[in-house]
Amino acid sequence: MQSLGGIRSWPATWRTTTASMMTTTTTESVRKVAQVLTVAGSDSGAGAGIQADIKVCAARGVYCASVITAVTAQNSRGVQSVHLLPPDFVSEQLKSVLSDFEVDVVKTGMLPSPEIVEVLLQNLSEYPVRALVVDPVMVSTSGHVLAGSSILSIFRYRLLPVADIITPNVKEASALLGGVRIQTVAEMRSAAKSLHQMGPRFVLVKGGDLPDSSDSVDVYFDGNEFHELHSPRIATRNTHGTGCTLASCIAAELAKGSPMLSAVKVAKRFVDTALNYSKDIVIGSGMQGPFDHFLSLKDPQSYRQSTFKPDDLFLYAVTDSRMNRKWNRSIVDAVKAAIEGGATIIQLREKEAETREFLEEAKSCVDICRSNGVFLLINDRIDIALACDADGVHVGQSDMPVDLVRSLLGPDKIIGVSCKTQEQAHQAWKDGADYIGSGGVFPTNTKANNRTIGLDGLREVCKASKLPVVAIGGIGISNAESVMRIGEPNLKGVAVVSALFDQECVLSEAKKLHKSLTESKREH
Numbered sequence: 001m002q003s004l005g006g007i008r009s010w011p012a013t014w015r016t017t018t019a020s021m022m023t024t025t026t027t028e029s030v031r032k033v034a035q036v037l038t039v040a041g042s043d044s045g046a047g048a049g050i051q052a053d054i055k056v057c058a059a060r061g062v063y064c065a066s067v068i069t070a071v072t073a074q075n076s077r078g079v080q081s082v083h084l085l086p087p088d089f090v091s092e093q094l095k096s097v098l099s100d101f102e103v104d105v106v107k108t109g110m111l112p113s114p115e116i117v118e119v120l121l122q123n124l125s126e127y128p129v130r131a132l133v134v135d136p137v138m139v140s141t142s143g144h145v146l147a148g149s150s151i152l153s154i155f156r157y158r159l160l161p162v163a164d165i166i167t168p169n170v171k172e173a174s175a176l177l178g179g180v181r182i183q184t185v186a187e188m189r190s191a192a193k194s195l196h197q198m199g200p201r202f203v204l205v206k207g208g209d210l211p212d213s214s215d216s217v218d219v220y221f222d223g224n225e226f227h228e229l230h231s232p233r234i235a236t237r238n239t240h241g242t243g244c245t246l247a248s249c250i251a252a253e254l255a256k257g258s259p260m261l262s263a264v265k266v267a268k269r270f271v272d273t274a275l276n277y278s279k280d281i282v283i284g285s286g287m288q289g290p291f292d293h294f295l296s297l298k299d300p301q302s303y304r305q306s307t308f309k310p311d312d313l314f315l316y317a318v319t320d321s322r323m324n325r326k327w328n329r330s331i332v333d334a335v336k337a338a339i340e341g342g343a344t345i346i347q348l349r350e351k352e353a354e355t356r357e358f359l360e361e362a363k364s365c366v367d368i369c370r371s372n373g374v375f376l377l378i379n380d381r382i383d384i385a386l387a388c389d390a391d392g393v394h395v396g397q398s399d400m401p402v403d404l405v406r407s408l409l410g411p412d413k414i415i416g417v418s419c420k421t422q423e424q425a426h427q428a429w430k431d432g433a434d435y436i437g438s439g440g441v442f443p444t445n446t447k448a449n450n451r452t453i454g455l456d457g458l459r460e461v462c463k464a465s466k467l468p469v470v471a472i473g474g475i476g477i478s479n480a481e482s483v484m485r486i487g488e489p490n491l492k493g494v495a496v497v498s499a500l501f502d503q504e505c506v507l508s509e510a511k512k513l514h515k516s517l518t519e520s521k522r523e524h
C-alpha cells in the first residue's frame with residue numbers, strides 16, 4: 001500500500017479549514033469559493049462524465065474545473081467511440097489547474113489507462129488537495145468498456161490507497177475484487193469491507209444496478225460501521241450519469257466542508273430528487289437518457305415561446321379573495337372568465353388565503369393561463385410563485401426588495417413593482433423589474449390607507465422610468481379611457497380589481513373594458 005503523503009497530510013484539519021474558508025471574507029471584493037477538480041472523460045451526450053460533474057457542482061454552488069482524460073462519442077443509445085488523450089497532455093491540464101487554483105477536492109471518473117493514473121498520482125503528490133474522491137468508472141451503463149482490466153492493478157495498489165472515498169457500482173466493486181459475486185445487499189457489505197482493506201478511508205458500494213431490488217440501496221463503510229442508504233427505485237430510463245453525479249456531488253459537499261457521511265447522504269438525496277423530477281423527460285431515443293441536474297427542464301417556461309412584452313399589460317386583472325367570496329366564485333372560475341373576456345395578464349392577490357389552499361388554486365390558475373397564452377403573476381408571495389411555477393410576481397414597496405426577488409426567481413420570471421414616486425420608479429429600473437404598477441390613480445376601497453396619486457402622479461412616474469407602466473387604483477369602464485388619454489408612451493394598460501371581480505358577470509365586464517381600451521388605443 002503506497003501513500004502519496006501530500007493528499008493525506010491534511011485529513012485531520014481539512015474539514016474545519018474548508019468550512020472557515022467558506023465563510024471568511026478577506027475584503028469586501030474578495031470571496032473564496034469551494035472548488036472541485038474533476039479528472040474524467042467527456043460525454044458528447046452530456047449526461048455523464050465531465051459534463052455531469054460540472055453540472056452537479058454548479059447545482060450545488062461549487063466551482064468545478066475539468067481535466068479531460070478521454071473524449072467519448074456517446075449518446076442515449078451508448079458509446080460509439082472513445083479517444084484517449086495523451087498522458088502528457090492530461091498532465092499539462094492537471095498542472096495548469098492545480099498550480100493556479102486552490103482546488104479543495106479532486107474527483108476522478110474515467111481514467112482509461114495506467115499511464116493516465118500515473119500522471120494523476122504524480123500531480124497530486126506535487127499539488128496536494130484536501131480530499132480525493134475516486135469513482136472507479138470501468139463500464140458505462142450501456143455496457144461499453146471505458147477502462148479495461150489494464151487499470152486494475154494501478155487502481156488497487158496505487159490509487160485506492162490514497163483515496164478518501166471510492167464509489168464503485170456493483171460491477172466495478174466485483175472487478176476490483178477479482179470477480180466476486182455481488183447480487184445482494186449482504187454481498188455488497190462484504191465487498192465494501194474487502195475494498196476498505198485496499199486502503200481508501202471510506203467505501204460506498206452503489207446498488208443502482210443491483211438485480212431484483214425495489215429499493216436503490218448503497219452501502220457505506222467507514223472501516224468500523226456500515227450504513228445502508230435506501231431510496232425507492234425510480235422507474236425511469238433517465239439513469240445515465242447517476243454514478244458520476246453521485247461522486248461529484250460528494251466532492252462538492254466535501255469542498256464546502258461537510259463530513260464524509262453527510263456529504264454522501266446529501267449526494268444520494270440529490271440523485272434521488274433529480275431522477276424523480278426528470279423521470280419522464282425525453283432526451284435522445286436510446287435506452288439510457290440523461291437527467292436534469294437543475295430541476296428546470298420540465299418547467300414549461302423553458303418551452304415558452306413568447307417572452308413578456310409591454311403590451312401584455314393592456315388589460316391586467318387582479319383577483320381579490322373577498323370579492324370572490326362575496327360573489328361565491330372560486331379564484332379559478334374568476335380567472336377563467338377574465339381571460340375569456342380579454343384579460344391579457346392575471347395577478348393573484350389573495351391576502352387572506354391559507355397557504356396550502358392558495359397553492360392548489362394557484363397551480364390550477366397556472367394551467368389555465370398557460371393554455372391560454374396569458375401570463376400569471378402572484379402578488380407578494382415569492383414562495384407560492386416558486387412552488388406553482390408562476391410566470392412572475394408583483395411586489396409592493398414594503399414587500400421583498402426587487403433585486404432580492406430577482407436573485408430568488410432568476411432571470412426569466414416577470415417582476416412588477418408598485419411605484420408612487422419618481423424615485424421609486426427609478427429604483428425599480430435599477431433593480432431589474434420588468435414593469436411598474438402605478439397608483440392609486442383614483443380613490444379605491446380595495447386597498448386601505450392607500451395614497452391616491454392622481455393622473456398627474458401617474459404621468460410623473462411614467463416620465464421617470466424606461467419601464468412599461470400599468471395604471472392601477474379605482475379604474476373601471478367609466479374612467480379607463482381618461483387614464484390612457486394621458487398619452488405617455490410607456491403607459492401600456494390598466495389594472496383592475498373591482499371593475500371585474502366585484503361584478504355579477506366577470507366575463508361581460510372584461511369584454512366591455514377590453515372594448516373600451518381597444519377603442520381608446522385606436523384613437524391615440
Ligand SMILES: Nc1ncnc2c1ncn2[C@@H]1O[C@H](COP(=O)(O)OP(=O)(O)O)[C@@H](O)[C@H]1O
Nearest residue numbers: 169206207208209216232233234242243246271
Ligand atoms: N432507478 C434508480 N432509482 C433511484 N436511485 C437510483 C436509480 N438508479 C441509480 N440510483 C442511484 O444512483 C446512484 C448511482 O448508482 P449506480 O447507478 O449504481 O452507479 P453507476 O451509474 O456508476 O452505475 C446510487 O446512489 C444509486 O442508488
Ligand SMILES: Cc1ncc(COP(=O)(O)O)c(N)n1
Nearest residue numbers: 041042048049140141240241
Ligand atoms: C465519459 C463517461 N464517463 C463515465 C460514464 C459512466 O456513466 P454511466 O455509468 O452512467 O454510463 C460514461 N458513460 N461516460
Ligand SMILES: [Mg+2]
Nearest residue numbers: 141208242243
Ligand atoms: Mg448508473
